[in-house]
Amino acid sequence: MASRCKFIVILSFVSQLFFSQNGKRYIDSVRQAFHIPEVNYAVIDEKNIKSISSLGLHAVNLKDSASLNDRFHIGSNTKAMTAFMIAKYIEKGKLKWNTKFFDLFPEWKKASQKEYYNITLEELLSHRALIQPFQGENDPQIPKFEGDQAVKRKQFGKFVLSLAPAIPDTDHAYVYSNAGYTLAALMIEKVTKKTWEQLMDQVFNADLNLNIKFSWPENRKAKDTWGHSFENGQLIPIPSTTDYRLDYTEPAGDLNIKLPDYIKFIQMNLKGLKGENNYLKASTYQYIHDHFPQYSIGWYNITEKDIQWSNHSGTAGTYYTLVHIDKTNSAAYIIFTNSFSEETTNGVRLIMRYLKKTTTNK
Structure with missing residues (x-):
């Protein structure tokens, strides 16, 4: 009996190794065919990393090989992390999900559109406050x-609230808005008397040791990824020193992180969705992922073929990241790339399809 169990373990290991080797070859072939300089990917459950690899180069004109120590700008996948940070302070009693924006900023009401008078924190985080998109x-x-970034965000918030509300289409109950996340950040800044940057640093670096950084990965002083824009049919490497800003919507999309650290963040979500309290309570994870249909709080919330998913992609035009969380089977699929173009997104979709097909029930 013992020898049979040992054989099964060995067979499972060989099978995983075979998948890993063949999977890397296939994914690298997709990377090259779709002209993606670098791909980092992982398949995980709440406890284990089933598959992980880094493929390619830091930039199209460099020979620096990819590694799992590379950083990627995650664009709108920042939203889930901003919502996660805010959720922690909700658990601490600083705010409630249904706190109204103008209960904290009553002096702004006169200059704002009356349609916004009753908007709440959770409506901002789920894109249901009908704030103009700013994409x-x-x-x-x-x-x-004028002023520092925190002061400018306040001025931007006042400006946004002076604009007419966005109009949702007939298929959605929300209008996806980067600016809505700025307003949500202003709420947490007001009650904590700390900036979004300070709060994110506290939660993800001091508390969780996930080593997040802001804006693009530094690639001029150290070897790391270069984002690539797509111009005149070519990928153009973008140095981190390029003058770049997200027009005061940083809480919606301006973090960079290494894949192994991002995996830890997603695993916390998977554990919470299975009912385990960790940094946040299990009930908080359920609220974040499932409270609203279509788009919940920092995550798209969809059901396909009896599987419930939390999904999101992210780009600020130079990197592209994609994460799919299978809430039914407690698994997640993560892909980081350092380019953005139609070819990039098509290649990433192929890789995602392959990872799901070849790792199901493994």
Whole structure:
């Protein structure tokens, strides 16, 4: 009996090794075919890393090989981390999910559109406050603001609330808005008297040791990933010294992180969704992921073929990241890349499909 169990363990190990080797070859072939400089990916459950690898180069014009120590800008996957941080302070009693924005900023009410008077924190985080999107295309002209970044975010918030509400289409109950996350950040800044940056640093670095950083990965002083924009049919490496800003919507999309650290964050979510209290209570994880249909709090919330998913992608135009959390089977699939183009997104979709197909029930 013991020898049979040992044989099964060995067979399982060989099977995983075979998948890992063949999986890496296939994924690298997709990476090359779709002209993606670097791909880091992982398949995980709440306790284990089933598959993980780094493939490619830091930039199209460099020979620096990819590694799991590389940092990636995660774009809108920042939203789930901002919501997670806010959730911690809700558990501490600083706010409630249904706290109204103007209960904290009554002096702003006079200059704001009346349709916003009753918007709540959870409506901002779930894109149901109907704030204008501010996604970089067809945005209203932003006035020039003065002061440090936290002061400018307040001025931006006042400006956003002076604009007419966005109108949802017939298929959705929400309008995806980066600016809504700025307003949510202003709420937590008000009650804690700390900036979004300080709060994120406290939760993810001091408390959880996940080594997040802000804006693009540093690639001029150390070897690390270069993001790539797509111009005139070519990928263009973007140095970290490039003048770049997200127009005061940093809480919606301006973190960078290493894949192994991001895995720890997703595993906390998986454990919480299985009913385990950790940094947040299990009930808080359930609220974040499942309270609203379509888009909950920092996560798209969908059901496909009897499987419940929390999904999100992220880009600020130079990196592209994608994470799918299978809430039914307690698994997650994560892909980080350092480019953004139609080819990148198509290649990532192929890789995601492959990872799901080849690791199900393994």
